[in-house]
Amino acid sequence: MVQCLAPDGSVVREDLLPEPEIRLDLYRQMRRARHFDERGWVLYRQGRLGVFPPFGGMEASQVGTAAALTKDDWLFPTYRDTGAALTLGLPIARTLAYWRTSPHGWHMPADLKVLPFYIPIATQYPQAVGAALAERRQGTRNVAMAFIGDGGSSEGDFHEALNFAGALNAPCVFILQNNGWAISVPTRTQTRATDLSRRADGYGIPGVRVDGNDALATYHVTREAVDRARNGGGPTLIETVTYRVKPHTVADDPSRYRSEADTAGWDAKDPVTRLRTHLLNAGLMTEASEAALLAEIAAEFEAALAEADSYPEPTPAEILDHVFAEPTPQLKKQRAEILAEHAQDQKEQA
Amino acid sequence: MTATATPPTGTKNMTMVAAINDALDIALAADDTVHIFGEDVGVMGGVFRATDGLQAKHGEGRVFDTPLAEAAIVGMGIGMGLAGLKPIAEIQFAGFLYPALDQILSHLGRYRHRTRSRYHLPMVIRAPYGGGVHTPEQHADSPEAILAHTPGVKVVIPSTPADAKGLLLSAINDPDPVFFFEAIKLYRSVKEDVPVGDYRVPIGKARIVTQGDDVTVICYGGMVEVAQKAAAAAQAAGIGVEVIDLRTLVPMDTDTIITSVAKTGRAIIVTEAPRTAGFHSEIAAVIAEEAIEHLRAPIVRVTGYDAPYPPFTAVEDVYRPNPLRVAKAIRQVMDY
Numbered sequence A: 001m002v003q004c005l006a007p008d009g010s011v012v013r014e015d016l017l018p019e020p021e022i023r024l025d026l027y028r029q030m031r032r033a034r035h036f037d038e039r040g041w042v043l044y045r046q047g048r049l050g051v052f053p054p055f056g057g058m059e060a061s062q063v064g065t066a067a068a069l070t071k072d073d074w075l076f077p078t079y080r081d082t083g084a085a086l087t088l089g090l091p092i093a094r095t096l097a098y099w100r101t102s103p104h105g106w107h108m109p110a111d112l113k114v115l116p117f118y119i120p121i122a123t124q125y126p127q128a129v130g131a132a133l134a135e136r137r138q139g140t141r142n143v144a145m146a147f148i149g150d151g152g153s154s155e156g157d158f159h160e161a162l163n164f165a166g167a168l169n170a171p172c173v174f175i176l177q178n179n180g181w182a183i184s185v186p187t188r189t190q191t192r193a194t195d196l197s198r199r200a201d202g203y204g205i206p207g208v209r210v211d212g213n214d215a216l217a218t219y220h221v222t223r224e225a226v227d228r229a230r231n232g233g234g235p236t237l238i239e240t241v242t243y244r245v246k247p248h249t250v251a252d253d254p255s256r257y258r259s260e261a262d263t264a265g266w267d268a269k270d271p272v273t274r275l276r277t278h279l280l281n282a283g284l285m286t287e288a289s290e291a292a293l294l295a296e297i298a299a300e301f302e303a304a305l306a307e308a309d310s311y312p313e314p315t316p317a318e319i320l321d322h323v324f325a326e327p328t329p330q331l332k333k334q335r336a337e338i339l340a341e342h343a344q345d346q347k348e349q350a
Numbered sequence B: 001m002t003a004t005a006t007p008p009t010g011t012k013n014m015t016m017v018a019a020i021n022d023a024l025d026i027a028l029a030a031d032d033t034v035h036i037f038g039e040d041v042g043v044m045g046g047v048f049r050a051t052d053g054l055q056a057k058h059g060e061g062r063v064f065d066t067p068l069a070e071a072a073i074v075g076m077g078i079g080m081g082l083a084g085l086k087p088i089a090e091i092q093f094a095g096f097l098y099p100a101l102d103q104i105l106s107h108l109g110r111y112r113h114r115t116r117s118r119y120h121l122p123m124v125i126r127a128p129y130g131g132g133v134h135t136p137e138q139h140a141d142s143p144e145a146i147l148a149h150t151p152g153v154k155v156v157i158p159s160t161p162a163d164a165k166g167l168l169l170s171a172i173n174d175p176d177p178v179f180f181f182e183a184i185k186l187y188r189s190v191k192e193d194v195p196v197g198d199y200r201v202p203i204g205k206a207r208i209v210t211q212g213d214d215v216t217v218i219c220y221g222g223m224v225e226v227a228q229k230a231a232a233a234a235q236a237a238g239i240g241v242e243v244i245d246l247r248t249l250v251p252m253d254t255d256t257i258i259t260s261v262a263k264t265g266r267a268i269i270v271t272e273a274p275r276t277a278g279f280h281s282e283i284a285a286v287i288a289e290e291a292i293e294h295l296r297a298p299i300v301r302v303t304g305y306d307a308p309y310p311p312f313t314a315v316e317d318v319y320r321p322n323p324l325r326v327a328k329a330i331r332q333v334m335d336y
């Protein structure tokens, strides 16, 4: 398993250390992601965010990988991958809107090729292969990155996608976040395989297993995979070994299926603390510069929250928008029905 | 919880999800070929707790978690059924049935036919469906028409705790594959007295929920309580509404529908599925074919819309028919 920093923050592979600016940027992105996750819980309890899947503890797995992309690359995130989407540049306000069940969370910025969080498991994998191939056919060097969980890697789509990507030499980077659980099902119930990166062998593509709580290691192996894909070397499967310390969603009760002891050891492997210790030890960050960073991140989040608060709620007829470029006669009739209904409701309320 | 397959003795007040759990428990106890499997059904007892406690009671061999793969869940179930077991699979949400459609359309529905009854599949697939509880994208789909359009599979959708238990036990004991859709909205919102023990409700027989002479409202699953509320309001205004809970889409109880429409002369069909090409269209076609001479007003459909089910909390209720929309349809056919 590739590792650059030990859980205590000491350097175990000097040769894998990225440049200082990159290390600092990874820390900043992990902090932004964690801030979102922590504030998300509070907002949920206050009724200001809907049910969302937390990812706290998995920041290195999401940030270190997504940070290896540029804005011209594709990102196919699952519901768990808010941290990856934020890293590539998805605005916080849009992300909040998505988890608030607002259609404003479905408007993706024009300068980003990030898809809305995928809810059905594994379906995004073959799509990433298609996007990657399309880029290559159009002569670009852009790549596609897709995320999946250990549970998702049991679906047929996962295997078909890996096979296609290998056979067609698609510039794809597949991130398999092995966080130990698929809701209540532990990875050992999911599969008898113990090293999921080796699934790549069956499809003739490189597979890499990396410490998913080590942002420098995830960044390093992903950068290599992205570069290989850009240079025509084809796809890579990267298994990030991490842990879902939080419940499956903010509404889940993990005590039904796992013990506190299962999770406790993982706090000592916390990815944010690990990089923090390294940066302080290496003199790249001081407590004072960190405090300034955290203040900046908190302010950015509150401004985004205010923006999300300013998005209007959808109107009833909006549920029929964006079904076809040109609404069918049926949809036009249905829209008229909704408008009439709504007008009547408002009259009755008045 | 009832442990043995004894004939009904008394009743117990329970929710629909408890009634389903009770039926599964009885089936497991009565027949050791019964096996329950799916995502999170074992240790956790299902995301809605429909299988709560069953693994602890009947063992990991009989109630087990599978890897996350719907095609394999159904495909494996088909193989188990071929080889003499009674598989009961849970698809976590009906909106996640789609990866398994190849197994269902290519195989589940046609095994009996393509082996001239040498093999048959006594499989039950349970799937929570429908909206009204503010779930994320794709968790509120109502794909029953896809299954109803697949020859060789039965489709059952209960609307009360007692029916859920009785129909599920009938489904498990049916020699052919049965899709059993459970309205998420109803899992815990209603409680009623449910017969204790091995209680059965026959597949293919509709239930007349309220009697009335003026309008027939045909519905099933999550829409029954919606129609009932509209019927109560209409009743107060002197309009007699006959609400028919179909219970089973395949086979459909055409007789009950036609008899009622012949009496009332007016038909409204209520469903939360999209409008175009839904099962409601089939019901309308049957009424047009067999009872058109009795109709005093055009058939009216109250449905979802031709858009994906919206996960936008603020406007979700626009999509899913509510009692007011049904009441309006009742006025419309009365005023025609």
Ligand SMILES: Cc1ncc(C[n+]2csc(CCOP(=O)(O)OP(=O)(O)O)c2C)c(N)n1
Pocket (backbone or CB within 6 Å): A080, A119, A120, A121, A122, A148, A149, A150, A151, A152, A153, A179, A181, A182, A183, A244, A248, B039, B068, B070, B092, B093, B096, B099
């Ligand atoms: C096709 C499909 N089946 C079932 C579900 C319900 N479901 C949502 S999350 C989940 C577990 C996913 O586990 P994993 O892939 O390991 O990802 P994680 O949630 O751990 O990030 C399941 C079964 C779904 N969303 N899509």
